[in-house]
Amino acid sequence: MISIPKSTLVLAVLTVASPVLLPLPAKAANFDFGSTAVETLNYLSANLEGRSVGTQKEAETVDYLVEQLKGYDYSPILQPFDYQFRGQELTSYNVVAERPGTSGKQILLGAHYDSAPSNSTLDRTNLEGTNDNASGVGVLLELAQRLEAETAHTVTFVFFGAEEIGLVGSEFYASSLSQQDIDDTLLMVNLDSLVVGDKMYFNAGRGAATNPSWFEYRDLALEIAAENGIAAESNPGFNDDYPKGTGCCSDLESFDFLMPVLAAEATNWDIGDKDGYTQTSNPNVPGGATWHDPATDNREFINEVFPGLIEERTRNYTLILDEFIDRVNAKSVPEPMSILGFATALGAAGLMLKRQSDRYD
Numbered sequence: 001m002i003s004i005p006k007s008t009l010v011l012a013v014l015t016v017a018s019p020v021l022l023p024l025p026a027k028a029a030n031f032d033f034g035s036t037a038v039e040t041l042n043y044l045s046a047n048l049e050g051r052s053v054g055t056q057k058e059a060e061t062v063d064y065l066v067e068q069l070k071g072y073d074y075s076p077i078l079q080p081f082d083y084q085f086r087g088q089e090l091t092s093y094n095v096v097a098e099r100p101g102t103s104g105k106q107i108l109l110g111a112h113y114d115s116a117p118s119n120s121t122l123d124r125t126n127l128e129g130t131n132d133n134a135s136g137v138g139v140l141l142e143l144a145q146r147l148e149a150e151t152a153h154t155v156t157f158v159f160f161g162a163e164e165i166g167l168v169g170s171e172f173y174a175s176s177l178s179q180q181d182i183d184d185t186l187l188m189v190n191l192d193s194l195v196v197g198d199k200m201y202f203n204a205g206r207g208a209a210t211n212p213s214w215f216e217y218r219d220l221a222l223e224i225a226a227e228n229g230i231a232a233e234s235n236p237g238f239n240d241d242y243p244k245g246t247g248c249c250s251d252l253e254s255f256d257f258l259m260p261v262l263a264a265e266a267t268n269w270d271i272g273d274k275d276g277y278t279q280t281s282n283p284n285v286p287g288g289a290t291w292h293d294p295a296t297d298n299r300e301f302i303n304e305v306f307p308g309l310i311e312e313r314t315r316n317y318t319l320i321l322d323e324f325i326d327r328v329n330a331k332s333v334p335e336p337m338s339i340l341g342f343a344t345a346l347g348a349a350g351l352m353l354k355r356q357s358d359r360y361d
C-alpha cells in the first residue's frame with residue numbers, strides 16, 4: 001500500500017470537482033474487437049521479426065511493449081532473469097503491467113513475446129512469428145487496453161520472455177510468487193498461437209485432470225464462445241499423454257499445478273499424433289504446421305492460405321476473453337480448494353512431471 005501525499009489528495013479533489021462531469025460509458029473502449037491485436041501482430045511481424053533470446057530485436061520488442069502499455073495508462077515494470085543458453089550467459093525480461101483491484105484477488109494473463117531461435121540447420125533471423133506468438137501478444141495487449149481502470153480483482157498482464165527455449169520467463173515468474181500470491185490468484189490465462197489451426201481451443205491446465213473444479217474457467221470461456229456463435233472446443237484427449245480438456249506445451253505449464261489455468265490456442269487436436277502439434281489438415285501447409293518455420297509463420301503465407309483468418313481469430317479471442325475478464329470480475333470469489341483436492345493435485349503433479357515435452361509452441 002502506498003500512502004498518498006496530502007498535496008496529491010488536494011489535487012485529486014480539485015480534478016474531480018471540475019464542472020464538466022460526463023457519465024462514463026460501461027466500456028471505455030469503443031473500437032472493433034481485434035483491431036489493436038491485428039495492429040500489434042502486424043508491427044511485430046514487420047518490424048520485430050527474429051525476436052529470439054539474446055537478440056537486438058528481443059530488446060526492441062521489450063521497449064515496444066513498455067511503450068504501448070504506457071499509452072494504455074499502465075506503469076509496466078521489467079522483471080529481469082538470467083539464464084544460460086548454448087553456453088552463453090543471457091538476461092531476458094518479463095514485462096509486467098497491472099490494473100489494481102479492490103478484492104485482494106488477482107487474475108493473471110500471459111503471452112510470450114519471443115520467437116524461436118535459429119539453430120545450425122535453420123536460420124530464423126527472419127522468423128516473423130506471426131502466429132507464434134505475435135497473435136497472443138496482440139490479443140493480450142488489446143485486452144489490457146480495453147480493461148477499465150476500476151476492476152474488482154487485480155488484473156495482471158505478463159509478456160513472458162524466453163518461452164521458446166524452455167519456458168524460462170514464465171518459470172521465473174511462477175517461482176517469484178509467494179504461497180500467498182498463489183492463493184490470491186484466481187487463475188492464469190495463457191495465450192499462444194491463436195490464428196493458424198483448424199479450430200479454436202480453450203483448455204485447462206493438467207492440474208484440472210485430477211481436480212475437476214479447475215475446469216470451471218475453461219467451461220466459462222466455452223460458454224461465452226457459444227453465446228456469441230463462435231465455435232470453440234477442448235482437447236478431446238485422444239492421446240493419453242495429454243489428458244482430455246487440458247492443454248500443453250507453453251507457459252501454462254509453469255502454472256498448471258499451482259492454480260486453475262485457461263489456455264487459448266488454435267490448432268487441431270484430432271489429427272497427426274493427436275498432441276495438438278499438427279495445426280491443420282489444409283494441404284497447402286507443409287506438414288500441417290507452421291510453428292517456428294520462417295517460410296510459413298508469416299503474414300504473407302498465412303493471408304494467402306487462410307484469407308481473413310488473422311482478423312477472424314484475433315477478433316474472436318479478444319471478444320471472448322474481454323467478456324471472460326468481466327465475468328470473472330463480476331462473480332464472487334470461489335471457495336479455496338479443499339485439502340483433499342490439494343493433496344490429489346500434488347500427487348498428480350508428481351506423477352505427471354515425468355512427461356518431458358519435446359516441443360514448446
Ligand SMILES: [Zn+2]
Pocket residue numbers: 112132133163192193250360361
Ligand atoms: Zn508460442
